[in-house]
Amino acid sequence: xxxxxNGVRLFYTDRGKGKSxxxxxxxxxxxxxxxxxxxxxxLARTMRVIAPDLRGHGASAAPAGPFTMDQHADDLxxxxxxxxxxxxxxxxxxxxxxxxxxxWRRHKxxxxxxxxxxxxxxxxxxxxxxxxxVAAARVQEVGAAAYSREMLPRxxxxxxxxxxxxxxxxxxMEAQSVAGFVxxxxxxxxxADSRPILPTITVPTLVLVGEADALTPxxxxxxxxxxxxxxxxxxxxxxxxxxxxxxxxxxxxxLREFVRVVTA
Ligand code: MLT
Numbered sequence: 001x002x003x004x005x006n007g008v009r010l011f012y013t014d015r016g017k018g019k020s021x022x023x024x025x026x027x028x029x030x031x032x033x034x035x036x037x038x039x040x041x042x043l044a045r046t047m048r049v050i051a052p053d054l055r056g057h058g059a060s061a062a063p064a065g066p067f068t069m070d071q072h073a074d075d076l077x078x079x080x081x082x083x084x085x086x087x088x089x090x091x092x093x094x095x096x097x098x099x100x101x102x103x104w105r106r107h108k109x110x111x112x113x114x115x116x117x118x119x120x121x122x123x124x125x126x127x128x129x130x131x132x133x134v135a136a137a138r139v140q141e142v143g144a145a146a147y148s149r150e151m152l153p154r155x156x157x158x159x160x161x162x163x164x165x166x167x168x169x170x171x172x173m174e175a176q177s178v179a180g181f182v183x184x185x186x187x188x189x190x191x192a193d194s195r196p197i198l199p200t201i202t203v204p205t206l207v208l209v210g211e212a213d214a215l216t217p218x219x220x221x222x223x224x225x226x227x228x229x230x231x232x233x234x235x236x237x238x239x240x241x242x243x244x245x246x247x248x249x250x251x252x253x254x255l256r257e258f259v260r261v262v263t264a
Pocket of ligand 1: 028094096
């Protein structure tokens with residue numbers, strides 16, 4: 001479905017309507033709501049599951065960038081308004097986690113609980129910032145498809161590299177627009193340091209990470225668990241950075257149990 005929010009036409013999937021609680025799933029970069037296909041199918045049996053495409057991603061429009069995490073967070077608040085959802089369990093993977101931090105800063109009254117998947121609180125280092133600019137230039141030079149093929153192996157656990165589900169990830173990445181890629185490489189580069197807000201997160205929080213996540217490794221997850229007052233850790237076996245795709249059964253079980261406990 002589509003809604004024009006904050007002047008941008010955004011796509012979203014909304015399953016299990018009428019059920020409570022609501023789970024808002026925020027995808028990473030350079031992905032879209034299809035990252036969550038397995039979660040949408042399994043979890044919507046017992047809860048409402050909302051999975052948007054952020055501006056610049058998937059079927060959503062890609063207005064002129066650069067985008068910001070704050071802007072993505074405000075788009076999601078507008079989506080919850082549009083759907084008349086007062087509060088949600090907010091779950092974000094990687095860049096989606098950075099958006100979830102911005103959402104907590106700006107709309108914390110809408111957050112019933114938080115799930116931070118394969119993400120980190122640290123901002124980009126000077127070197128990482130420079131690499132974002134290199135990546136933006138490379139995407140503009142070779143296109144989203146070629147760049148995605150270069151990037152994908154770094155996102156997956158060695159065990160997942162041959163998995164047929166992973167071809168879905170490749171297709172999803174290759175379909176993203178150059179404008180969306182470049183817009184979010186800037187938002188990733190310029191994102192805030194979220195370490196100072198970790199102690200202010202007063203809602204129950206699940207920190208979930210693939211055991212073989214090379215981009216945001218389990219040590220990043222442990223740092224967040226130590227700093228967030230009411231946090232628990234789930235390490236997902238046989239998964240890298242794209243744990244919801246690589247081991248959907250384990251991620252579904254962890255999310256289902258977390259939502260059950262925190263909304264009981
Ligand atoms: C993501 O998966 O959303 C990105 O890889 C995050 C990042 O590059 O920091």
